[in-house]
Amino acid sequence: MTSTTVRDPVFPMLPLIRLHAADNVLIARQPLAIGQQIDIGDGVVRMKAQVPAGHKVAARRIARGERVLKYDTVIGVAMRDIDCGEHVHAHNIELVDYDRDPAFCQDVRPVDYVPAHERASFMGIVRPDGRVGTRNFIGLFSSVNCSATVIKKIAEWFTPERLADYPNVDGVVAFAQTSGCGMSSPSYHFEVLQRTIAGYVRHPNLGGAVIVGLGCERNQVANLVEAQGLQPGPLLHTMVMQEVGGTRATIEAGIAAVREMLPAANRVERRPVPASHLKIGLECGGSDGFSGITANPALGAAMDILVRHGGTAILSETPEIHGVENMLTRRAVTPEVGRKLLARIEWWKEYTRGQNAQFNGVVGHGNQAGGLANIFEKSLGSAMKGGTTPLQAVYEYAEPIDTAGFVFMDSPGYDPVASTGQIASGANLICFTTGRGSMFGSKPAPTIKLSSNTTMYQRLKEDMDINCGRILDGELTVQEMGQVIFDDILRYASGEKTKSELLGLGDHEFIPWHLGIVS
Known part of the structure; x- marks a missing residue:
């Protein structure tokens, strides 16, 4: 192809x-x-x-x-x-697997970059270290499930009425998680969990953070902070429940810590910044037979525009490129980049061996009902989200992304887990295509949802931001739709609320990837 x-x-x-x-x-x-x-x-x-x-x-x-x-x-x-x-x-x-020639670098084409002084811009939040955010939250993190209720109670205290004096703060969010103990450490699972939490703590869409631990868990707060190079200070507080005095005392301490942060977090203002500061996580869920005809290739066209303007497009969901991975290795800038992608495919083959998993061919009920027969057909559409520019780098899950352009981050196909990894890697927006209608939202990076067909868009208009069914309806070409998506991305990056934000989604979609045993 x-x-x-x-x-x-x-x-x-x-x-x-x-x-x-x-x-x-x-x-x-x-x-x-x-x-x-x-x-x-x-x-x-x-x-x-x-x-x-x-x-x-x-x-x-x-x-x-x-x-x-x-x-x-x-x-x-x-x-x-x-x-x-x-x-x-x-x-x-x-589904019958077959050998595919990776043809490393064969389809690499030079990118026609837009000159720096002509690049598109959006109204971003510039942090002291130069990172640029699209939102401004204060985040609460549990090192272990045992402190999850505490951070949720802290977040609940900060009602819209109590935040009214801080209009530049988008909210106080609890990023609770279900692991942190009963796990092997050291292990890859343990490393991934710490890397994911740290990626959120240092995310440019956060104006402050509090990490709360229980005290006896394997994922100790002090170890997490040291291992990930985090720096406690006025905008990063840590506390341990067994040291602070228990549940009630820790909730009170957490509320006090956030209240101390609010004035500084509120002292931000949006200003014009080039689109090169955008890192977009690319997701698809509830895909149908039209996803690979409208929404996915149109999003790919938008990402080609973004890359030309110096930005970064992050494709993930490794099981959903299975069968078409050669489309990406052919675009790898070096054979080493291509081989790194194939190494992740081989890891998945071993990881899912003997399991009735999507990687091995089975797609979900919604995909089947929408016209997708197997994982190869789903992957064919999914990979189109990445556009046509060269594949610059391949990253592991939640690894900080430091290369501009089109890149790949290894992740499962499960949308909340994949998006969590992309945000931890630095994505400051998520673009999510859907054909059946996925009700997904994320914080601190907002989700823009793109429908593959007009029928679903009209039925679920309260959840969908962009109707790519206009391609199927003959109103726009793929390229024209791509330009519409790019322009909308700039609007949402500048602070306009997405549908998922207006509905309050994103408080329960922080789902780090669990790889190890529970013991």
Whole structure:
């Protein structure tokens, strides 16, 4: 599959969509009935089944064992002979893995960077060390689940009425988590947990932080602070419940600590800063058969614009590039970057061996109902969020991202865990595409939700920010939609509330990746 096929700007307004001339499947733009005869431009397809919108239809006879092609990319093989006009889905195609040439660096193309003085800008919050935020929260963190209730009680005290004198503070948020003890330490799991908490503590969207521990847990507060190079001070307080005097005393101490921070945290103002300060986490959830036609490639087009303006696009969800990882290795700036990505794929193969996991082929009920047959087909759409610019670097989960441009961060496909890692890595906004309708939001980095189709957008308008179904409706091309998304990103980065923020989402979506045993 080439970038030109992915970015084809026009789909003729026919009931069946042809994505690539080599494809042997077509995509139903709308629900189709048995017996319906459809002119596809170079012939007529007579429907042999009732097919929902977003699902695949055989464009010609596909022989048993023949590869099924979508966007000229293999998404499976036919389990039996499939007649022209038949519904093509999980019931008659199977996932068969095959060797793919990584072709390191073969598709690397120079980026046409916008000159610094012409770059787009947004109204950002510049921290003393030069980092730029899009929001201004005070964060509360539990080193262990045993202190989670305490930080939640502290956050609850800071009602809108009590924060009224601090209009530049977006809120006080408790980032509770369910681990921190009963785990192996040292271990990769332990390292990831500490790295994730620290990434949030130092996030540019926080104006202050408090870390609360119990006192006897494995994830000791003092060790966390030292190991991660955090610096306690006026805007970073730590406390241990067993030393402070218990639950009630720690809640009171936490409230007092936040109250001390509020005046300083409130002394911020937004000012114009270049878009090069934006780091966007790219997510997709509740994907459907239209996600890879509208929302994902349009978001990819927006990320190409962002990269040209010096910004950073963070693709993740490693199980959701499985099967199309060669699309990314071909764009790696060096063979070493490409090999690092393949090493993460190999790690996942071992991690999920023998498990009924998405990485091994099974996609969720919503994906199936929306027209996606298996993980290869889902990955094909998911990878498009990353656009077409070179892959500059590959990072582990929650590792600080220090390279501009298009990068990859290893993570599960589970949206809250993936987004948590991206935010810990430095993402100051999340762009989240969905076809079925995901009700997701995040703090301290807000989530912008993009719908793949107009029907869902209209039904869930209170949750969706951008309707990429306009591509399917013939209103905009992929590139034009990409520009709309980029412009909206600048607005939301400047402080305009997203739908998820208006609904109050984000207090329960801090979900660090749990990799180890519980003992």
